[in-house]
Amino acid sequence: MKPSEATVSSINIWGRRIAPLLFGLTGLLAASWAVWLNFSVTAVASNPTQVPTQVQVPIDMEDLLPSYLPFDDRNLISRQVDIYTQIPHRLRVEVLRYTVQKGDAIFGIADKFDLEPETLLWGNYDVLNDDPHLLRPGQELNILPVDGTYYQWQSGDSIEAVAHSFGVEPEQILEWPGNGINLIDPVIEPESWLVVPGGRRALRQWLVPTIARGQAGVGAALGPGGCTGDYSGGAVGTGGFIWPAANHYISGNNYWSGHLAIDIAAGLGTPIWAADSGVIVFAGWSTVGYGYMVMLDHGNGWQTLYGHLSQVNVACGQSVGQGQRIGLAGSTGNSTGPHLHFETRFEGGFVNPWYVLP
Helix, strand or coil: CCHHHHHHHHHHHHHHHHHHHHHHHHHHHHHHHHHHHHHHHHHHCCCCCCCCCCCCCCCCHHHHHCCCCCHHHHHCCCCCCCCCCCCCCCCCCCCEEECCCCCCCCCHHHHCCCCHHHHHCCHHHHCCCCHHHHHHCEEEECCCCEEEEEEEEECCCCCHHHHHCCCHHHHHHHHHHHCCCCCCCCCCCCCCCEEHHHCCCCCCCCCCCCCCCCHHHHHHHHHEEEEECCCCCCCCCCCCCCCCCCCEEEECCCCEEECEEEEECCCCCCECCCCCCEEEEEEECCHHHHHHHHEEECCCEEEEEEEEEEEEECCCEEEEEECCCEEEEEEECCCCCCEEEEEEEEEEEEECHHHHCC
């Protein structure tokens, strides 16, 4: 039975009135649900131990999770861009060649290549003969890749004997990559040069003998500046020392086993003073590589030596006081640049000047 026209009209009127209310109510419920769901997820994120009991529904986590969580790619931790590539340090195995420049010293060259100064002497015996003062501009030096010695293989040598002579194990020579030795058949051709990592030998010392004031005559064998008299009297030192030059820092060689002195920075022609009171036992040119040289005996077991001077202002047997000018700085003898070679000795033995200078 069809509904009457009045009934249909009544339903349409109610539909038009109620439908908007239903839609509004549905939207309100949906919004409330979304707010509750977002709160639940946030609570779980901030407190992972609190697990909600509500049934979860499939949702888009990237849209709902807070922005500080790693799912949001807008706040990912980024690394700083570095346009420079860092190349790892690789061990050098080859022997380099270095040309000596004006002003160079064994100590400085060794420091430049991160080596001990003894390694420079051991690697260049044919050029320097264990004497750092024989360094000259234009010389070509072997620069070993590591601290140790350099050895030319001789006919009849054995790896065990060579290793023993330098205080190392045979494997240190055999396994050094730069030596190129076949470990299966270790045949080494005569005249081949080998790096001996960690190897050491005694250095030949080139020293000016200590000259005592009562035996000054021994200095005559060291050159024209040698004194010949007996100077038993004269000034006696205070027991303390002052710097013999205006500068108080090194220019060239420091104190080490191959150089039992310090090279003090001193410009050409600058004054050089007596480090303590004493008597002059050598004054003038030396033939032992120190050029113009002065030696003082302080009368208390101490002697001091001043080398490579450009001018000597004292004479044999003269008494001088502490701080008195004895000469001018220079670069005479075996020297590559102006400086003062300064030695301190006690009862004939060498003492590091750093131990006695203020």
